[in-house]
Amino acid sequence: MIDNFNRYVLGNADLLGQGLLMTLRICVQAFLLAIVLAVAVGLARVYVPMLRFLAAAYIEFFRATPILVQLLWVNYVWPDLFGFPQTAEQAGIIALALQSSGYLAETIRSGIEGLPRGQYDAGRAVGLSSLQIIRRIVAPQVVLVMAPSLISQMAVVIKSSTLVSVIAIPDLMYAAIRIVNQWFEPIEILTSTAFLYFLVIFLLSLAANRISDRFRTRFGLAE
Secondary structure (H helix, E strand, O other): OHHHHHHHHHHHHHHHHHHHHHHHHHHHHHHHHHHHHHHHHHHHHHHOHHHHHHHHHHHHHHHHOOHHHHHHHHHHOHHHHHOOOOOHHHHHHHHHHHHHHHHHHHHHHHHHHOOOHHHHHHHHHOOOOHHHHHHHHHHHHHHHHHHHHHHHHHHHHHHHHHHHHHHOOOOHHHHHHHHHHHHOOHHHHHHHHHHHHHHHHHHHHHHHHHHHHHHHHHOOOOO
16 A cells, blocks of 8 residues: 555655645635625625615525536536636636635625624714724624634635536646546545645634634634
8 A cells, every 4th residue: 555655646746736736726716706705795685775685696596506516507608608717717716706605695694684783873873984884893793703604614615626627627636536547546546635635624724713713812702
């Protein structure tokens, strides 16, 4: 087994490393885009009555459809309908972001609606505008409440990214499958690949938890 590991895993470390970098790049961009979309949709659902139905439909649609269907839909249908995305990598980023934004937008909505009404009244009493209330009172608390969901969703994005290989994005899973198909030795290759995914999610979750705990301590919300 050690010989197989040295030959098939270490011998293809460059290919696996390139795939890992592609996975990280796609996941970071997708997660950042998901946050932007989630904030827009979540705020629209809470504060814009005219857009409330559309925001709710957006959330339900992207939460209820499988990520594989969304990947294929964005990659093969969107270019004909909208003229973009131009590359499979862009399609993967958009599809991952759309699904995650549906979950995050619902978390934002519940976080906002869970705040005591008196905080809004207190903000208005001291002369704050609606925008200032959102920025100074609502946003910091919602971010802290959302922290566990953000960490969980970040892990979901990384795990869901294993499917982008079906649209020929050379990510970590694509590289692993390519090596397996070349040597027909799946045990060492796929076990090492699973460990890499675990390591990435573990380290990111650890860092995110540390940051979350620091902010909770700063705002006096630590247990």
